[in-house]
Amino acid sequence: MNERTIPPNSDQAFEHERAIEQAHVDQVYAELKQATVSARSIAAESAARYTSDRQSWLREEDGTALFERDAFAFQAARRLATLDAEHEGLVFGRLDFQDREIRYVGRIGVRTADFEPLVIDWRARAAEPFYRATAADPMGVVRRRVLQSRNDIVTGIEDDLVDPAGAWPELVVIGEGALMAALSRARGHRMRDIVSTIQAEQDEAIRAPWPGFTIIAGGPGTGKTVVALHRAAYLLYSHRQRFENGGVLVIGPSLAFMDYIERVLPSLGEDSVTLRSLGQVANDVLPLTASRLDTAAAAVIKGSLAMVPLLRRLVEHPIEELPEGGLRVTVKGEVLAVSLERLSQIRHQAISDRTYHAARPQAENQVIAELWRSRSPDLGRIDHDQFVDLVQQSSAFEVFFSAWWPALTAADVLRRLNDPAVVSEVAAGQLDASQITALATSYQPPDFSVADIALLDELAALLGAPPKTSEPDLFLDDFDFTEVVTLADRLSQQRDDAGEQVHSTYAHILVDEAQDITPMQWRMLRRRGPQASWTVVGDLAQSSWPDPAENARSLSELIGRSPQRLFRLSTNYRSPAEVFQLASDVITQNYPEADLPRAVRQTGIEPRLLVVPAAMVARRVVAAVVGLIDEVSGTIGVITPSLWRTDLSAALKRADLDLGRVVLTDAMTIKGLEYDAVVIVDPDQIVAESSGGVRILYVCLTRPTKVLVTIDPDQPGAWRPVESGRPTDGAVSTAAASTGSATTGQPAAAGAAVAVAERTG
Numbered sequence: 085m086n087e088r089t090i091p092p093n094s095d096q097a098f099e100h101e102r103a104i105e106q107a108h109v110d111q112v113y114a115e116l117k118q119a120t121v122s123a124r125s126i127a128a129e130s131a132a133r134y135t136s137d138r139q140s141w142l143r144e145e146d147g148t149a150l151f152e153r154d155a156f157a158f159q160a161a162r163r164l165a166t167l168d169a170e171h172e173g174l175v176f177g178r179l180d181f182q183d184r185e186i187r188y189v190g191r192i193g194v195r196t197a198d199f200e201p202l203v204i205d206w207r208a209r210a211a212e213p214f215y216r217a218t219a220a221d222p223m224g225v226v227r228r229r230v231l232q233s234r235n236d237i238v239t240g241i242e243d244d245l246v247d248p249a250g251a252w253p254e255l256v257v258i259g260e261g262a263l264m265a266a267l268s269r270a271r272g273h274r275m276r277d278i279v280s281t282i283q284a285e286q287d288e289a290i291r292a293p294w295p296g297f298t299i300i301a302g303g304p305g306t307g308k309t310v311v312a313l314h315r316a317a318y319l320l321y322s323h324r325q326r327f328e329n330g331g332v333l334v335i336g337p338s339l340a341f342m343d344y345i346e347r348v349l350p351s352l353g354e355d356s357v358t359l360r361s362l363g364q365v366a367n368d369v370l371p372l373t374a375s376r377l378d379t380a381a382a383a384v385i386k387g388s389l390a391m392v393p394l395l396r397r398l399v400e401h402p403i404e405e406l407p408e409g410g411l412r413v414t415v416k417g418e419v420l421a422v423s424l425e426r427l428s429q430i431r432h433q434a435i436s437d438r439t440y441h442a443a444r445p446q447a448e449n450q451v452i453a454e455l456w457r458s459r460s461p462d463l464g465r466i467d468h469d470q471f472v473d474l475v476q477q478s479s480a481f482e483v484f485f486s487a488w489w490p491a492l493t494a495a496d497v498l499r500r501l502n503d504p505a506v507v508s509e510v511a512a513g514q515l516d517a518s519q520i521t522a523l524a525t526s527y528q529p530p531d532f533s534v535a536d537i538a539l540l541d542e543l544a545a546l547l548g549a550p551p552k553t554s555e556p557d558l559f560l561d562d563f564d565f566t567e568v569v570t571l572a573d574r575l576s577q578q579r580d581d582a583g584e585q586v587h588s589t590y591a592h593i594l595v596d597e598a599q600d601i602t603p604m605q606w607r608m609l610r611r612r613g614p615q616a617s618w619t620v621v622g623d624l625a626q627s628s629w630p631d632p633a634e635n636a637r638s639l640s641e642l643i644g645r646s647p648q649r650l651f652r653l654s655t656n657y658r659s660p661a662e663v664f665q666l667a668s669d670v671i672t673q674n675y676p677e678a679d680l681p682r683a684v685r686q687t688g689i690e691p692r693l694l695v696v697p698a699a700m701v702a703r704r705v706v707a708a709v710v711g712l713i714d715e716v717s718g719t720i721g722v723i724t725p726s727l728w729r730t731d732l733s734a735a736l737k738r739a740d741l742d743l744g745r746v747v748l749t750d751a752m753t754i755k756g757l758e759y760d761a762v763v764i765v766d767p768d769q770i771v772a773e774s775s776g777g778v779r780i781l782y783v784c785l786t787r788p789t790k791v792l793v794t795i796d797p798d799q800p801g802a803w804r805p806v807e808s809g810r811p812t813d814g815a816v817s818t819a820a821a822s823t824g825s826a827t828t829g830q831p832a833a834a835g836a837a838v839a840v841a842e843r844t845g
Contacts, residue, residue: 097256098241105231106238109175112194112202113236116174119194174236175203177214178229182250189214207321215287222247227255282314289651290315294323294592296647300621303681304667304786305658308621309596309756313345315619316594317354330591332357333612335365337597337755338534339375344757358590362601363534365608366541368588370494377752378533380775381519382526384630386535387602390514395539397510398497399440399546400431404487411484413455415474418462420455427451427488439548444489452476491550494543498536502527538604545587545611587611597755598622600776602629603638610642618642625671625678626783628752628776656681656786658758663792666691667785669805674778691792693804698797701728701765702735708763708793709736709746716790718760722748723784725769732765751780754787761791768801778803 177189189211190203204211217225225246232240242259245251282290289311292298298315300308316334320327334349334357336342342361349357360367363374378386385391410424422430430450434443452475456468466474475481500506504524511520526533532540593613595601599622601609620639624632656664664683671678696704705722712720724732733748747759751770764770764784774780781803785792794801 173233180227215282226250302653305656306653312621332592333590334594341756369544376533381522389603422454441548494540538608541608594619599627606638630775656683660687671782702731706739712761716760721759724765762788764794767803
């Protein structure tokens, strides 16, 4: 059938266009399959080039063969990883130009055997018009098409007629907009990439130059996180040698957040990025990670720069209590001594310009020098070298130094802060009595918190590498095994033998939710990127730090005089306008300078502000979740303060619910996450428990993509905006309390049981 005779936007037109696109996608996958076979052949050939059965040495003439084998194996493995990655929707875009040129855009580039491009990598310059073309500047594009696929089957088409004047008569336009179609999809437990629906202002931030600092700002739902991840993929594509060799580090606020984003970069063809939550950053120097959060009071203390001098004093403070007389050593029958005051001066001086472990030899020399100066003339016949030998061989000197200057780990030192007496001594002039108590009690139980990781990293820097202990050689002649030895293995062995404790450094560092990074955590991150370029993502209005200005100053100090560029994302794609209006009213009432984006979606579902008796909160939350399971098709987040967590956890477990879709979480863990529906329990208590106050509640209010329910115990919460014009509950009557329902001021529920949350959609 001639295309001119097909009615536009009809089912017949769609099937005709889908068949055309399916034929091209089939060709791409056939070419991809052939490329995979070729890569596996190269990998097998490289593995066969050289295998060593030598256990302890390598002939020099074998080096070239090893190098060639390693290079072949590495390149083949990297290509196979790219080809074998999950490529659902590998081809997602098509551009039709005025000169009738057609370009397909996808997750990776694919060519024919004759090097004709079948798909252009989305990061390539040739793909820029897919994201940048507008009616004002079409860039030669007439039609932009987004292909929706399941595995290798094209299931949907959405067209955008960029330049109607340049369209030819037979050009077919399908659909009503790919972006809104993508935004309406149900949310799951993993973040999706937006590679097929990147908008122009987002693309500008993604493709910004690499040097210096790129700051991506914007309110909730503007896509800051996913834009930053796409930027990481773009930098690796555009400057492969610099960033793959130097490394890219992605920092997020929590383990839940890292789980949420972990598939984004692999789906874009990149798997050479290191992802770390704040509780994992220091595992290059510490065998520790953390996920526990401190109380607000303890978290503020631990994040403050007041901890820098406090930790230095802690390192200087001896682990064991010393004898009142200080050090006493008998040399040739004469008792020589160094006072506690002088020992303290020596310790302070030695550590002032060296790490703790590196300073020990100097401190030992200084102590011996003090003993030498205090000797009597009767010892004058002993020369200095003899004196040093006699002192060092003295058991009293050895015992003293083992107690005064033992080898330490960062964890050993930090655990001392569980003693209020030690805290009082090292925090003099830094913390008041209530802060000392809050800090000391935060180390019960002894597992470390996320805030502690930055303190442990600071201590690791102050302590330095511990003294290296000699180990006996191991002879493995009796073992019978064959081992493939690579150059990388041998270089790694050399690094291990160096015995140096150093921080891993990266060529590029991406910091998400930067508004929550404490001053101490910025110091930790700086050690990982002293020469790095940075992408920093955040929104001060969502900060959990009590003084957002201090957070901004910490970032400014990090940037210094480096080149910097700011991109503000202005459109909220996540929050329905009805929900975001409420969130905006809440935040501007307390934080007028908040950067409010424009919400572009409407669902017709107003936020449901419920009031129930405190005794009925758990039952009411379950009822709300039951109703939402039927109402939305994706995930449901129940955000609770710690006060209600135990009761709610038990109630949700007792209920017969699809708990695979329901997540019980807290206000800090949901940073960066989103759900189809959200139930916020006791908003006033959430505000009270957080050092960020109302700003944390603002984060909670902007998590849902469709439905928001809030539940206040006993009476409307103080958090509610004054005269917002939104329907709210009145006082709950005895009858309502007895049935578990509440007066909501919302439209009547349609067919829902009394025990189920009212549904107004």
